Amino acid sequence: xxxxxxxxxxxxxxxxxxxxxxxxxxxxxxxxxxxxxxxxxxxxxxxxxxxxxxxxxxxxxxxxxxxxxxxxxxxxxxxxxxxxxxxxxxxxxxxxxxxxxxxxxxxxxxxxxxxxxxxxxxxxxxxxxxxxxxxxxxxxxxxxxxxxxxxxxxxxxxxxxxxxxxxxxxxxxxxxxxxxxxxxxxxxxxxxxxxxxxxxxxxxxxxxxxxxxxxxxxxxxxxxxxxxxxxxxxxxxxxxxxxxxxxxxxxxxxxxxxxxxxxxxxxxxxxxxxxxxxxxxxxxxxxxxxxxxxxxxxxxxxxxxxxxxxxxxxxxxxxxxxxxxxxxxxxxxxxxxxxxxxxxxxxxxxxxxxxxxxxxxxxxxxxxxxxxxxxxxxxxxxxxxxxxxxxxxxxxxxxxxxxxxxxxxxxxxxxxxxxxxxxxxx
Numbered sequence: 001x002x003x004x005x006x007x008x009x010x011x012x013x014x015x016x017x018x019x020x021x022x023x024x025x026x027x028x029x030x031x032x033x034x035x036x037x038x039x040x041x042x043x044x045x046x047x048x049x050x051x052x053x054x055x056x057x058x059x060x061x062x063x064x065x066x067x068x069x070x071x072x073x074x075x076x077x078x079x080x081x082x083x084x085x086x087x088x089x090x091x092x093x094x095x096x097x098x099x100x101x102x103x104x105x106x107x108x109x110x111x112x113x114x115x116x117x118x119x120x121x122x123x124x125x126x127x128x129x130x131x132x133x134x135x136x137x138x139x140x141x142x143x144x145x146x147x148x149x150x151x152x153x154x155x156x157x158x159x160x161x162x163x164x165x166x167x168x169x170x171x172x173x174x175x176x177x178x179x180x181x182x183x184x185x186x187x188x189x190x191x192x193x194x195x196x197x198x199x200x201x202x203x204x205x206x207x208x209x210x211x212x213x214x215x216x217x218x219x220x221x222x223x224x225x226x227x228x229x230x231x232x233x234x235x236x237x238x239x240x241x242x243x244x245x246x247x248x249x250x251x252x253x254x255x256x257x258x259x260x261x262x263x264x265x266x267x268x269x270x271x272x273x274x275x276x277x278x279x280x281x282x283x284x285x286x287x288x289x290x291x292x293x294x295x296x297x298x299x300x301x302x303x304x305x306x307x308x309x310x311x312x313x314x315x316x317x318x319x320x321x322x323x324x325x326x327x328x329x330x331x332x333x334x335x336x337x338x339x340x341x342x343x344x345x346x347x348x349x350x351x352x353x354x355x356x357x358x359x360x361x362x363x364x365x366x367x368x369x370x371x372x373x374x375x376x377x378x379x380x381x382x383x384x385x386x387x388x389x390x391x392x393x394x395x396x397x398x399x400x401x402x403x404x405x406x407x408x409x410x411x412x413x414x415x416x417x418x419x420x421x422x423x424x425x426x
Contacts, residue, residue: 300359
């Protein structure tokens with residue numbers, strides 16, 4: 001039984017004539033596999049952290065990776081989308097207020113107004129030294145997760161395996177994030193047929209067969225800005241027009257591509273996958289497509305500001321992986337809206353996105369505006385392009401042959417009592 005809230009959606013077939021193609025569900029060591037003739041999806045069976053590897057089943061040499069890195073609270077005084085320098089840390093907020101409000105005020109007032117100046121300085125120091133706030137970044141890799149499922153679900157004519165990652169414990173050095181335990185959930189569904197999802201009657205969208213639908217659910221987030229509001233109110237009373245609630249929460253994900261030749265072979269069955277985090281180091285990505293625009297990710301540009309994604313089609317933000325020599329491209333996409341709910345009413349809020357080329361992989365930040373003590377629900381998904389109907393039989397035969405070769409190689413490895421270490425999941 002999946003221990004989570006009621007699913008966000010109701011489903012129905014997108015086309016009654018669509019044929020159903022179930023997938024096999026298997027767990028082998030540290031990994032669980034969902035596979036049919038279109039797509040293979042792999043995720044950690046032990047819930048070490050939420051991440052997914054996927055590829056077209058007939059093209060296993062081109063593996064797409066999405067790693068959910070964590071949540072980052074950031075201020076939006078400058079831009080609505082995530083920027084590194086705008087993390088919601090007290091010292092950064094203090095510096096912003098000093099630069100944008102106090103210094104201009106100070107230049108325009110006489111130095112004999114020492115009493116008022118002292119009050120302002122005192123409040124700025126209280127912001128910087130606040131003790132009951134959390135760090136701006138909640139890392140997922142050092143947190144503990146529980147995996148519920150997968151289990152097969154039938155809703156009318158729609159069938160899918162469902163599973164959830166639930167954050168259950170944060171590391172001891174992040175004690176101010178204990179409020180997140182049990183309140184950050186990543187719900188997943190893999191559809192056997194196309195389906196139309198209805199998000200609480202607020203909006204509809206179609207999910208294709210073979211697509212992994214994901215719901216990011218965040219409940220009862222405790223905002224640093226809320227804890228600093230009494231101090232900020234004091235500054236407002238002294239004449240500073242500081243906007244309220246100018247903060248957001250970003251989901252940080254890394255997108256990478258690895259090749260079968262990059263997979264590391266463990267020396268014995270007892271070796272775990274917990275030692276080194278080398279997904280990004282193993283990535284061979286050169287280009288990705290941001291809303292159909294080719295972006296080189298070869299260079300590491302993490303010292304620069306993140307670039308905003310433009311939602312051109314008003315339907316989905318989308319990142320596509322470079323095809324290279326393959327016929328099938330992977331994608332990661334998400335709707336431009338999130339739902340904010342108290343369990344009774346459901347409203348939408350605009351979602352932003354920004355990205356940074358990080359050296360053979362992409363850092364993507366999905367921004368969700370301040371939602372108070374309500375629950376946030378947002379909808380990413382991942383998959384691969386379908387096989388084109390015109391694809392020559394000879395090419396299909398080659399692809400199928402490649403799959404058989406890889407399967408034989410994996411069997412040979414097991415005979416030697418070695419395991420394939422797809423990627424570290426520390």
